[in-house]
Amino acid sequence: MNVIECHALIKNHGSRKALNNLSLTITENKITGLIGRNGAGKTTLLKIIAGYWRETAGEVKVFSNKPFNNLSVSANTIFIDDQMNFPTALTLKQVLEEAGNFYPNWDMELALKLFNYFSFDSRQVHNNLSKGNKSTFNMIVGISAHCPLTIFDEPTTGMDAAVRKDFYRALLKDYLAHPRSIILSSHYLDEIEDLLEDVILIENGEKYFHTPIEELKETAIGLSGDKEIITGLVADQDVLYRTNGEGNHSYSVVLKKDLSSKQIEKLRDSGVEYHQYHQTICACT
Numbered sequence: 615m616n617v618i619e620c621h622a623l624i625k626n627h628g629s630r631k632a633l634n635n636l637s638l639t640i641t642e643n644k645i646t647g648l649i650g651r652n653g654a655g656k657t658t659l660l661k662i663i664a665g666y667w668r669e670t671a672g673e674v675k676v677f678s679n680k681p682f683n684n685l686s687v688s689a690n691t692i693f694i695d696d697q698m699n700f701p702t703a704l705t706l707k708q709v710l711e712e713a714g715n716f717y718p719n720w721d722m723e724l725a726l727k728l729f730n731y732f733s734f735d736s737r738q739v740h741n742n743l744s745k746g747n748k749s750t751f752n753m754i755v756g757i758s759a760h761c762p763l764t765i766f767d768e769p770t771t772g773m774d775a776a777v778r779k780d781f782y783r784a785l786l787k788d789y790l791a792h793p794r795s796i797i798l799s800s801h802y803l804d805e806i807e808d809l810l811e812d813v814i815l816i817e818n819g820e821k822y823f824h825t826p827i828e829e830l831k832e833t834a835i836g837l838s839g840d841k842e843i844i845t846g847l848v849a850d851q852d853v854l855y856r857t858n859g860e861g862n863h864s865y866s867v868v869l870k871k872d873l874s875s876k877q878i879e880k881l882r883d884s885g886v887e888y889h890q891y892h893q894t895i896c897a898c899t
């Protein structure tokens with residue numbers, strides 16, 4: 615079943631085009647990574663999918679409904695980011711208790727387990743938490759809600775490396791027990807690649823590729839350097855993504871990995887940089 619369908623989606627923020635004719639389909643019960651550099655349009659896309667923002671043009675369907683201001687979509691969706699606010703009069707523990715009234719699949723046992731594991735104090739209030747602890751608490755809400763569509767927009771802001779690792783482990787463990795549709799946006803594919811089934815790369819509001827992660831791992835390499843040399847080298851290759859910065863030496867491509875060792879040697883001799891796929895994508899940030 616398709617959980618999300620976007621067709622020719624456009625979103626303008628004033629004169630700025632944040633999404634530009636973007637089409638994609640996400641099927642149910644998958645963890646999908648949404649990758650792109652700053653300003654690529656990730657948050658805009660996710661807020662439209664979550665029903666917070668209305669598209670300028672094109673079509674978006676979530677659970678077969680237009681998501682903007684739609685009660686059925688919001689009952690089945692949770693959107694976690696670092697701007698989340700909770701009532702200031704409630705302690706963290708009370709927030710977890712109240713969440714059970716909002717989310718029909720709320721797993722209080724899991725919420726309390728994670729709450730204790732990450733050493734939260736039940737009397738604390740959300741407003742007074744550090745940036746990293748806010749993200750950690752938000753993530754506990756996001757996982758424990760067991761929403762059919764769970765969206766994490768840059769969920770690890772401020773978390774240190776150990777907590778990020780624990781979060782990804784907790785998310786994967788819970789997803790395996792309770793499969794659902796999860797979208798995880800990040801600048802860093804290498805950090806989340808072990809969780810993902812599919813990856814979507816967007817750039818300048820457009821989709822560059824949407825592919826199973828295993829396929830990407832097996833088949834992709836990145837090249838960057840002189841545009842003319844690279845264009846000549848990849849003329850007969852299956853290019854997944856290309857970006858054309860300013861000047862001759864900022865051209866990058868991600869392509870299917872069927873270069874011979876001779877070709878790779880030639881690349882290095884000609885000054886073209888050769889990377890594993892994720893290093894090139896991460897370098898976009």
Ligand SMILES: Nc1ncnc2c1ncn2[C@@H]1O[C@H](COP(=O)(O)OP(=O)(O)OP(=O)(O)O)[C@@H](O)[C@H]1O
Binds near residue numbers: 653
């Ligand atoms: N509320 C807004 N008003 C005006 N412009 C906006 C607004 N939100 C986003 N934009 C613009 O839309 C474009 C896409 O921004 P968006 O936040 O969706 O990108 P992103 O990929 O999530 O970036 P980041 O990784 O930095 O969070 C950017 O050019 C941004 O400046």
